[in-house]
Amino acid sequence: MHEMSLCESIVQIIEDQARAQQFSKVRRVVLDIGALSSVDVGALRFCFDVVAAHGVAQGAALDIHTSPAQAWCMPCATRVDVTRRADPCPLCGNHQVVVEGGDAMRIKELEVD
Numbered sequence: 001m002h003e004m005s006l007c008e009s010i011v012q013i014i015e016d017q018a019r020a021q022q023f024s025k026v027r028r029v030v031l032d033i034g035a036l037s038s039v040d041v042g043a044l045r046f047c048f049d050v051v052a053a054h055g056v057a058q059g060a061a062l063d064i065h066t067s068p069a070q071a072w073c074m075p076c077a078t079r080v081d082v083t084r085r086a087d088p089c090p091l092c093g094n095h096q097v098v099v100e101g102g103d104a105m106r107i108k109e110l111e112v113d
């Protein structure tokens with residue numbers, strides 16, 4: 001279950017930020033997850049509560065946003081958004097698309113006290 005290690009790194013980043021910026025409580029964490037990251041949002045929320053239980057992120061609300069992935073459509077010669085790896089081009093329906101990224105996760109915003 002890679003959600004647990006993802007949460008460990010999220011909480012680690014938050015703890016580092018807390019030390020660097022001297023805040024002691026996090027109210028809200030906004031996460032941006034690439035549509036192709038295959039992260040289970042339910043599992044992520046559960047793991048976050050477990051990992052954050054004894055730190056500055058304890059009780060923080062977790063906002064999870066999903067960003068579409070970008071792909072290059074060869075017939076259209078243009079960049080399009082896809083939400084799944086096997087998606088056809090939304091413009092022409094062709095499957096000759098090359099997915100670029102979309103599997104990253106990052107902390108978009110931290111609301112702190």
Ligand SMILES: [Zn+2]
Nearest residue numbers: 073076089092
């Ligand atoms: Zn196309």
